[in-house]
Amino acid sequence: MYGLQWLRRLIRRNTSPIEETTAHKWKQRLSIAYMLLAWNAFGFVAYSWYKGRGDWADYYGFKTEEDKNMPNNEYFARTIGRPGTTKLITMRGFSVVDTKDFDYEAEKEKERQLATEQRPLNMEEKIARKRRLIEAELARIQAEEAENSQ
Template sequence: MALFQMKWLRRFVRRHTNPIPEQRADMWKRRLSIGYAILAWQAFGMVCYMVYTGRNDWAQYYGYKSEEDMALSPSQQFAKHIRVEGTGKIIRFSGFSKVDEIPFDSKAVEHVKD
């Protein structure tokens, strides 16, 4: 069973639960997969609706992003969010070719306050 890499967890579950009949397990597997498919379809529809109505960047739409954050690229925003220390470069690739190289200095960017 390649899915269970944590053998201790598998042993714990097998020790503390009773086996269920195979037909019952298959029935619940089908029910859960149908529920998952419906939930995934609804989430996909919600994302399409948000993009169609112009709310694909919800943080900007609801005013959670400042003008300073909107000026930064997504990679710079992420580096700021995870509080990267020191200086470095943010390199952007398209396929196998380098598109852009942006210097990043954590001292110049004010960190997100918790």
């Protein structure tokens, strides 16, 4: 509250005081409106979960297959992005099932290397890659034909 003293002074300077009964009446009205809004939000979330849209990121296609198959503790460790090694503990009930060390920087480096391997190719690289694939397929077919003819 100490950091917002300027806001309090600004409001008190630019508004006039209201009666206590009026303030109480509006406080009740706002609390009822808040209660109705919260109840409807809860109902919307419960209905979405019931209809199978509980994981909205998966439902709307924002999650990759890798994210879907990743354990929750590793997913949140990646999201937080804490530097250094983190110990991830998997629990079932009150018992520890698995412990694993997770290094965020090492995982990021793996992702960077994978991204450079899968970078967009220019036209010459695309043509060369297709040519190599066609030549490999042709060699495989010729080897099968030679094997079948014997």
